[in-house]
Amino acid sequence: MGTAGDSEKKPTVVFVLGGPGSGKGTQCANIVEHFGYTHLSAGDLLRAEIKSGSENGTMIQNMIKEGKIVPSEVTINLLQKAMQDSGNDKFLIDGFPRNEENRAAFEAVTKIEPAFVLFFDCPEEEMERRILSRNQGREDDNIETIRKRFKVFLESSLPVVEYYDSKGKVQKVDAAKPIDEVFEVVKAIFTPKDEKVAV
Ligand SMILES: Nc1ncnc2c1ncn2[C@@H]1O[C@H](COP(=O)(O)OP(=O)(O)OP(=O)(O)O)[C@@H](O)[C@H]1O
Numbered sequence: 001m002g003t004a005g006d007s008e009k010k011p012t013v014v015f016v017l018g019g020p021g022s023g024k025g026t027q028c029a030n031i032v033e034h035f036g037y038t039h040l041s042a043g044d045l046l047r048a049e050i051k052s053g054s055e056n057g058t059m060i061q062n063m064i065k066e067g068k069i070v071p072s073e074v075t076i077n078l079l080q081k082a083m084q085d086s087g088n089d090k091f092l093i094d095g096f097p098r099n100e101e102n103r104a105a106f107e108a109v110t111k112i113e114p115a116f117v118l119f120f121d122c123p124e125e126e127m128e129r130r131i132l133s134r135n136q137g138r139e140d141d142n143i144e145t146i147r148k149r150f151k152v153f154l155e156s157s158l159p160v161v162e163y164y165d166s167k168g169k170v171q172k173v174d175a176a177k178p179i180d181e182v183f184e185v186v187k188a189i190f191t192p193k194d195e196k197v198a199v
């Protein structure tokens with residue numbers, strides 16, 4: 001997998017965006033099962049980096065506790081390494097880019113443009129309910145951090161979605177519905193046009 005070479009074919013990247021608790025991870029797991037993508041969650045990679053005892057661990061942990069966005073260089077390094085290690089050429093990059101700095105740095109470093117952006121649209125009250133009953137022991141799944149994450153989402157992440165929307169690259173999905181119903185819509189987005197059955 002090359003990310004910057006001119007002669008090598010570039011990998012296919014789909015950015016999966018949406019507010020905290022909108023269901024990005026849940027739907028990515030379904031997409032992987034049906035469509036052969038590798039799922040890379042930026043948040044999961046950062047949490048694994050903390051666990052690994054890396055020199056950036058304490059900084060990352062503090063940023064996550066505050067709902068802040070880790071410097072792009074750190075996250076992009078983790079993403080690039082995971083892409084190389086995967087052996088695949090199709091990636092769902094979940095929870096990235098989270099701000100304009102993430103977006104511009106990824107493009108500059110990898111020269112990869114996303115095929116499209118899958119955007120899960122969900123009301124805040126529903127996202128809050130889901131996070132508070134998630135029970136995965138995440139240090140940022142408490143009401144104080146959740147409020148901060150919502151603020152960062154509105155102020156820094158939504159403008160990235162709007163940027164891609166202005167380029168006609170956003171596939172917006174109503175994520176407030178039950179998991180199976182959301183996946184029916186997602187499935188139609190990933191199914192090649194010539195395989196779709198006319199009704
Ligand atoms: N459509 C849905 N309806 C009800 N519950 C859902 C739905 N989608 C996901 N959930 C549940 O909501 C919680 C959050 O989902 P998930 O972890 O996939 O969200 P996320 O967007 O990845 O969140 P984060 O940004 O915090 O990582 C999980 O407990 C999941 O089982």
Ligand SMILES: Nc1ccn([C@@H]2O[C@H](COP(=O)(O)O)[C@@H](O)[C@H]2O)c(=O)n1
Nearest residue numbers: 042043063064067068069070095096098
């Ligand atoms: N591009 C990113 C993605 C995530 N973070 C940090 O991780 C936290 C959890 O992310 P989830 O996608 O798992 O919800 C997030 O609140 C950020 O602190 C990041 O810095 N950059």
Ligand SMILES: [Mg+2]
Nearest residue numbers: 024025041043
């Ligand atoms: Mg997630």
